Amino acid sequence: MTDTEDLELVHRCQAGDRSAFEHLVDKYQGAIFNLALRMVQNQEDAEDIAQTAFLKAFERLETFNARFRFFSWLYRIAVNESLSFLEARKRFSGLEEADQIADPEQVDPVEASDLSAKMEEALMQLTVDYRAVVVLKHFEGLSYEEIGQILEIPEKKVKSRLFSARQILRDLLVKKGLGQHD
Amino acid sequence: MIEQSILELINKDIDSVCTPEESFRLQEFLRTNPEANKLHEDLRLLTVTLQKMPAAEPPRSLKPAILRSLEAKSAPRHRTSSAAGWLTGVLGRRSRLSLNWRGAMENTANKTPNSPKPILVIVGSLAAIAVVVYFSFFYPPVPAGDTEGTIGAVKKYRTAQITEQDVVLDAMTSSNADVVAKAMTQTSAKLAENALALSKEAESALAAARTAEEKQFAEGALTLAREAMAVKFEGAAVEARKQYEKATELASQAEALKTRDKMKEASKLNEGVAVLAKSFEQIQQLGIRQEMIAVSAEARKLSERMESSMTEGSRKEASQILAEASKQFAVRGEALQALGLKAEAKEILAAAKTLSSQADAVKAGENLKTSLEAAQSLAGKMELLSRPDFAREKSAE
Numbered sequence: 001m002t003d004t005e006d007l008e009l010v011h012r013c014q015a016g017d018r019s020a021f022e023h024l025v026d027k028y029q030g031a032i033f034n035l036a037l038r039m040v041q042n043q044e045d046a047e048d049i050a051q052t053a054f055l056k057a058f059e060r061l062e063t064f065n066a067r068f069r070f071f072s073w074l075y076r077i078a079v080n081e082s083l084s085f086l087e088a089r090k091r092f093s094g095l096e097e098a099d100q101i102a103d104p105e106q107v108d109p110v111e112a113s114d115l116s117a118k119m120e121e122a123l124m125q126l127t128v129d130y131r132a133v134v135v136l137k138h139f140e141g142l143s144y145e146e147i148g149q150i151l152e153i154p155e156k157k158v159k160s161r162l163f164s165a166r167q168i169l170r171d172l173l174v175k176k177g178l179g180q181h182d
Numbered sequence: 183m184i185e186q187s188i189l190e191l192i193n194k195d196i197d198s199v200c201t202p203e204e205s206f207r208l209q210e211f212l213r214t215n216p217e218a219n220k221l222h223e224d225l226r227l228l229t230v231t232l233q234k235m236p237a238a239e240p241p242r243s244l245k246p247a248i249l250r251s252l253e254a255k256s257a258p259r260h261r262t263s264s265a266a267g268w269l270t271g272v273l274g275r276r277s278r279l280s281l282n283w284r285g286a287m288e289n290t291a292n293k294t295p296n297s298p299k300p301i302l303v304i305v306g307s308l309a310a311i312a313v314v315v316y317f318s319f320f321y322p323p324v325p326a327g328d329t330e331g332t333i334g335a336v337k338k339y340r341t342a343q344i345t346e347q348d349v350v351l352d353a354m355t356s357s358n359a360d361v362v363a364k365a366m367t368q369t370s371a372k373l374a375e376n377a378l379a380l381s382k383e384a385e386s387a388l389a390a391a392r393t394a395e396e397k398q399f400a401e402g403a404l405t406l407a408r409e410a411m412a413v414k415f416e417g418a419a420v421e422a423r424k425q426y427e428k429a430t431e432l433a434s435q436a437e438a439l440k441t442r443d444k445m446k447e448a449s450k451l452n453e454g455v456a457v458l459a460k461s462f463e464q465i466q467q468l469g470i471r472q473e474m475i476a477v478s479a480e481a482r483k484l485s486e487r488m489e490s491s492m493t494e495g496s497r498k499e500a501s502q503i504l505a506e507a508s509k510q511f512a513v514r515g516e517a518l519q520a521l522g523l524k525a526e527a528k529e530i531l532a533a534a535k536t537l538s539s540q541a542d543a544v545k546a547g548e549n550l551k552t553s554l555e556a557a558q559s560l561a562g563k564m565e566l567l568s569r570p571d572f573a574r575e576k577s578a579e
Contacts, residue, residue: 021252025245033240047241054248055255116235137197138232144199163193170224 006070013061025054028071031140032078038135039082040089041124049085053078068149075140076150079132086128122172130165137162184218192222196229381408474564477514477530480507481557481564484537488557491550500550504541504557508534533560 006027012020032053037046056077064073123131136147144162148155184192191208194200200208212219384404391397484507491500511534519527537560540553 018252022245022249025248029240029244029248030237033244034237037238043238043241047244047247050240050244051247051251055251058252059255115231119231119235134232138229139235139237144197159190159193162197163189166193166196166225166228167189167221170221170228173228174224 003069007066010061010064010066010070013058021058024057024070024074028074029054031071032074035075035078035135035140036082038123038139039079039128039131040085041120045085049078049081053081056081069146072146072149075136075142076152079136079150083128083132118173118176119169122169122176125172126165126168130161130168133158133161134165134169184215184221188215188218189221192218192225195222196225473514473518474526477511478561478564480510481533481561485554485557485561488550488554497544497547497550500553501541501545504537504544504553507557508537508541510534511537529563533564536560 006024009020009024013024029050033046033050036049036053037043040046040049053074057074060077064070123134126134132151133147136142136150142150144155144158147158147162151158153161188208188211191200191204191211195205195208208222212222381404384400384406388397388400388404391400484503487503488500491503511530515527515531515534518530536556540556544550544553
């Protein structure tokens with residue numbers, strides 16, 4: 001489905017057609033759920049975040065600017081929801097962010113055997129800012145520009161965060177015994 | 183320690199956003215710097231791993247949960263049918279910009295279907311409008327022909343707006359008074375909202391006015407409409423401003439929609455052109471490489487034949503081999519030149535010339551070993567030319 005079709009669905013929603021919003025949910029629920037899941041690493045929390053993101057999108061449809069792409073706008077809401085969730089979790093439990101690191105030397109090797117599991121663990125050790133750019137770039141396949149629009153940061157900052165995040169991830173994985181390919 | 187600019191190039195390469203020049207520069211650097219080469223490889227593997235990580239299926243309960251939430255959220259706001267219905271109202275308002283006051287009033291009444299006494303609401307609204315109209319047009323009384331009267335009216339609206347307390351509603355209950363107050367507020371908002379259309383209507387009415395009373399009424403209406411516009415832009419009527427902004431945004435959305443198809447078409451064409459250009463480049467690269475591999479194989483064959491003829495001591499055969507090879511190389515060189523591949527053509531034509539002079543030398547009785555060495559050197563050179571790096575270097579040039 002193209003941007004034009006998205007826009008048409010949005011206009012139908014704005015005109016009161018509930019089924020058009022259902023189409024948008026069908027189309028983007030997978031992406032939004034996975035985005036949230038990569039950010040918070042918990043199925044139930046991700047489901048809650050995705051639900052809230054769609055609900056907020058529906059409520060704010062009138063503010064959607066057709067000059068932008070709908071999915072970017074929706075992603076922005078979902079990323080913000082995820083960040084708010086993580087912030088709240090950090091505030092209330094004080095556990096989450098304690099695990100996050102900027103220096104891979106501080107990390108002990110983990111026992112996880114599966115590559116994906118190790119990668120997910122490494123991802124969760126990134127700060128949320130770094131994690132967000134990695135998720136948007138490598139799981140959602142977005143361009144620097146689109147990521148900048150979603151996170152509301154300049155493209156230059158997207159690149160610098162992404163480059164740093166990747167190097168940290170690489171160092172973490174080497175530490176976990178992966179990436180020794182030579 | 184890897185330089186920042188190289189780190190950036192490595193990351194850009196990982197994201198496939200390097201220009202050919204940057205890519206060439208990076209490859210050159212990676213060839214000579216093992217540390218950077220390792221980092222590049224690690225990051226490439228990391229990216230591949232990230233992209234290969236499986237996506238989770240969204241829970242089946244997600245969509246129903248979203249729809250239930252929407253239902254629950256929109257239920258209390260049910261003035262029409264849903265939150266989206268409210269949006270319909272907003273859009274609808276855009277097309278009702280030319281509503282007259284009666285229309286505005288009917289709207290106001292229709293928007294309160296939950297009221298137990300709709301007739302009272304209408305009567306109340308009429309009373310409120312009557313009061314608004316009285317204070318708008320007939321208070322203070324404007325002497326006929328006195329144009330300053332309108333200026334006075336403008337000052338009045340700016341300094342003291344009619345409030346709910348200005349309306350005396352002895353015959354109504356307090357709940358009806360609330361309804362009327364609400365109706366008044368909504369009517370004021372409507373006046374501000376439709377100010378432009380009202381202004382136009384008032385101007386037409388003024389032009390058509392025949393009697394002094396009609397004229398006075400029309401002038402009053404015009405003043406009121408202009409005042410409503412002033413109020414709107416002064417920020418007093420927040421709702422009116424919102425509607426105005428909304429209309430502007432919708433107009434820009436409509437404009438964006440109108441041009442989107444054309445832009446999409448242009449973008450598709452551009453993409454098509456880019457794909458064709460890339461394909462052409464790839465075919466050309468592939469062609470050069472295949473050609474150079476063939477030439478290289480021939481050169482090696484020539485070298486072997488020369489070696490064999492030297493062993494047999496056949497000077498005549500060696501001369502013939504060199505002359506034939508020279509001709510073949512010359513044909514290939516010319517063909518490459520015709521294709522515009524000047525660098526490759528130059529190398530091969532030079533080789534043809536060397537072979538030709540060696541053929542003459544052998545024939546004239548010079549040392550066969552010198553010719554063999556020349557053939558072997560030529561084969562080595564051609565093999566070098568057929569390496570992928572050569573094609574890439576030429577492409578970068």
